[in-house]
Amino acid sequence: MNGIPMEHGLILASILFSLGLAGLMLRRSMLFVLMSLEVMLNSAALAFVVGATAWSQPDGQAMFLLVITLAAAEASVGLALMIQLYQRYRSLDLDAASRMRG
Amino acid sequence: MMVTPVVLSFLFPLMGTLVLAFSSGRLGARGSSVIGVGSVGLAALATLWAVLSHTGDREIITLWTWISVGDFQPTIGLGVDGLALVMMAVITGVGFLIHLFAAWYMTGEAGITRFYAWMNLFVFSMMLLVLGDNLLLLFLGWEGVGLCSYGLIGYYYQGLDNARAAFKAFVVTRIGDVFLALGLFLVFMELGTLDIATVLTRAPEFWAEGSATANLAALLVLGGALGKSAQVPLHTWLPDAMAGPTPVSALIHAATMVTAGIYLIARLNGLFLLAPDVMLLVGVIGAISLLLAAFAALAQTDIKRVLAYSTMSQIGYMFLALGVGAFDAAIFHLVTHAFFKALLFLSAGAVIISCHHEQDMRKLGGLWRKLPVAYGGFIVGGAALVALPLVSAGFFSKDEILWQAMAADRNGLLIAGLLGAVLTGIYTVRLVLGTFHGEPGSDHARHPEPGTNLITHHLPLVVLAVLSTFIGAWLYPGLGGLFPDAPGEAVEGGHTLLQVLAIGAVVAGLALAGWLFLMRRPWLDDVASKGAGASLWKLWHHAWGFDALFDRVLVRPWQWSVRMLRFDFINLIMNLPALIARGFNAGLVRSQNGRTRSYAVVMVFGATVILLALALVPGGVA
């Protein structure tokens, strides 16, 4: 048992982050965009926990709590917006809500 | 901030304005009237209290300090002395009566709330003007009254002519304001302060009498006073300002605002005494204005325009008094003029409303039996205007002015004043005869509807009529102690001679008018309708053609140069940055496509570039 290199944890976080980012850029449906955001937040939280355990400091986990709070807030507001979007356009297509174009 | 009667007296109108302005029309006509009139009434009571509790010394009430940086502590302060109190009493007292009358006059008009909001704001600004212990605060009030004047002249904004009149008043007075502002800059640059008391003590220390700087400063301040007080050559706006409702004309364009120039010069008397040449100019301008306006008043057909020119003429008297150094006499005439001119305007308003907005004298006439209150107002006010000996307020103040002119040995000014008195008699008699006697000129005049409301119609007229008699002159406390000695103090005797002359002028004017209008009327009409007489009439009717002159000399060349400059090649160069910016704008607008995804892509692209740059920089980031 020789442990897990910290780098590997961070690489995992990077992969998850990039996947979330790709989803954010690719999908038109707001539901998927929100889920991609959750994935990205989660990967950031993972990076914090990796740091916390690698250096044996609880601060990283405290930050993890803050990230989770942020994710909850973001999800609730995002879903409320999504319901509004759906009520207006009968669809979750984000490109439909492009009235603020220049 | 201490709550003293003085503070209350200008806070009430301010609160009235705010309440009215933010009510967004929910108060209704009645509620607006109650608040609009009530706030000024309370201000008048507070002023009365302030007058009664005044100790005689100049006191400074510091409201608050702007900023406090080391020794530099500019404050907002009020300077209360006899002059300020007299002005306050006129503004709130006469103002209250006019507001009260307005409640009758404006019945049924649209936008009552707006009317009272402007009127209250005007009273507030005027109070600020006379109370400010600092020239900057005075300037704030000065601009405030100009703004309110603009808003009220254009009160009936649906008529294009009214809007033009408001615009003209604003622009012409603004020319004067620019001079005043330049004067303030000069004073601040040279004396390092704008505090009035300090300016007056420092000016003689810094400037020699008759020095170029003192002359220039006095000249610039005079420019401001000319604009506000409608004196030649910045007088053209006043007759057009009669486009506003009559109470507005009474309050702003007769009783208070147009006397702001008098107040300013009286307040800065020390500055003007350092510039004897400018003092002389003040007197000469006053004399010219009073004659010019008196001649113009002879040939007007609109009641309000006659009164407007007579206002200009009476203010000319005040300037004449200022010019000979008789500041007290100028303020005295200011006060009595405020009483009788407000009375005349309100009586004219009563006639105008009773005759369904008919204000052309040719279409009025024969009203004296049907409108007794208005007729009484005209008789008393007219008597004060022509300075009927001993019984009228105007006699005492005008006599004082002429006496000071005589004592100062300015015979030219004296003769102008006496000639003006004759002319005043003629145009006043013409006004009264044309409006109230003779045959009615229209159906409106045959069947007038006299005002019957005791409080809002009779009361203001009666009170002002009482004040326009010798009682008004007794009420004036005399401010001799505040000003440098007037020339009359040093001269012994001769006053009786002057009084005989003045009374003679008045009697001559009245007699001449009586002879002309009652006995030789057909001959007069004949002369005025053809040949040289007709041209003279036309010239006077257009007030010596100043409007046309300014149009030729100033407006048209300006328009011509503007037209020329439109095709300027420099303009093209100037437009280049704008074009480039618009090009960028077009590009950026395209990128603003409203799609969150593409925004996200752009953001990620930027982040990637930065991260790549960090990763590829030799040596790493850490």
Next chain:
Amino acid sequence: MEIAFYLSGLVAVLATVGVITGTSPVHAVVYLIVSLIAVAMVFFALGAPFAGALEIIVYAGAIMVLFVFVVMMLNLRPDAERELTWTHPRHWLGPSLLALVLLGALLALLRQGGVSEVIDGELLTARAVGLTLFGPWLMVVELAAILLLAALVTASHVGRRSNPLNRKMTGNRKRGGTP
């Protein structure tokens, strides 16, 4: 330990790929739950059981339930069908490449950073976390509370049915009050 880490990491990545490529909303949500639980497993493997438990309770439990509710509430079948036409391979290429480049940059930076610590599975207990939270991090806890309150207010305001702004568009529907 290591095997658990790598296995659950692999599961997390695969499930996340499932999230971003799926067409059915319900499937995607389930994939996301799997991904979150896998990350929770990673936390356990790393020796942060408190974080792992929170991940399951708050993320996979509370937040995802919210997602499931909303998905159930809205009729998303037409969207799911359209999603197929929206996600044309042509549109995939650019963003995917961009995300890959970003990943490469991140990895390169990690390499440069030279982190050499090894995680040996030593436990970080909830006690230590709690002491930190209510000691030096107290302000952050307060901020989190305010953030949640703000989110609550915002969500209840934005999520109203009878928003005066969209009354015109939803005029033919039954107008309910605030749910």
